[in-house]
Amino acid sequence: MEQFTQEFLNLDVMAKVAPYLFQGLLQTLLLCSFLIPIGLVGGLLVMLLTTSPYRVLRWPAIVAVDFFRAFPPLVLLVFVYAGLPFIGLRVPALLAVAVAFLINSASYYGEIYRAGMVSVPKGQREAARSTGLSATQALLYVTLPQAVRNVLPDLLSNTVELIKLTTLASVISVPELLHSANLARSLTYNSSPLILAAIIYLILLLPVVRLIARLEHKL
């Protein structure tokens, strides 16, 4: 027990590395601040393509979505970061993260929006159009809001997944929370920094996970 506390819950070590982990946390929040919006907007565009009435738009989009849902995000990230420099495109780590996450999360968000759109009865759109709204207006003011409301728990839970995925950036040395914790672990020869990082993730995400569980049971 003594040994366990010493290795995992060492308060001295935690206090020493806390400022450093805080820097990592800021980097994680910075990542989230642009990865979530580009994923949400990218997903919307993907949904418009996969639900398009034109087959030439719809089918390639569906194939691309399935392809990237089968593509592990880490493989995508390593491919963008380590592969592209070989043809002379040196991508900064943050840009590689943005590109890989955009491709990955737009596919996932796109599928969620699509499920939401399918759940909105056809009559809603037809009624909106017959009152004189343009196609864009019908989408923005009538069908999309209902679709989003219907799949809100799924959108939230995918956002939690996206935040958890930001830890992958540590593999290409972006100094986010898990990366700084792991570096602190190797410098202190003690695992408490990793536990501290885990606690920070729990504080950030546990309330959202609880909220999702409640929303899901209410529906």
Next chain:
Amino acid sequence: MTATDAMSNWDRFVFTFFNADIAMKYGWEILQGASVTILAGLAVVMTGIVVGFGLAALRAIGWKSLNFLIIVFVDIFRSLPPLAIILVLFFGFPAIGIVLPSLIVLWLSLGAVLAAFAEEIFWAGITSVPKGQWLAARSTGLTFAQTLRYVILPQAVRLGIPPLTNRAISITKNLALGSAIGVNEILGRANSALSMSANATPLTMGALLYVLVFIPLVIASRMLERNYRWGEH
């Protein structure tokens, strides 16, 4: 440098990402990684679903203190990033005398994450069965266990299959994280072939292999979703 300058851009692209010589040289090596990925994937999916199912069935009994423990386990493993769990098991546990091989660490971590999500999905299925079904089954003389086994769980499982398939796929794709702790799966082998050959072809092969392994599952999940969709007019 001059040799590559003389090539056209297209040639350089093919030489870098689709190089037949390199593919021949490292192909077998990377293919062996696929067997590790597939076996570990099967182990993760089996463990996750069996444990998740068991936890949901236990939760249905309704012991308060046990339910509290189950909920704590589920919430923690749904909130933590899988990579953080993997690093704690791999780097932390040896210090308290528990040394686990990297493949076992990968299996345990992802298995626990999938178990947490599976429990939540099965539990949502169980609670969505109307109370009248419980009462009706019990009043025909079925015991609690029989009611659970023959009436409630079959319906809960049916409801849970589409979300469970999606979840199992997205968690199993995290097997690539094994490369961070030295598991010899597809990405790990592709990465070392990449640094040995100074060519990106192994990475292309690794990526294509992953897609090849997972695309049948993604397509299957799409079909399941269509078959199980309810409230469709």
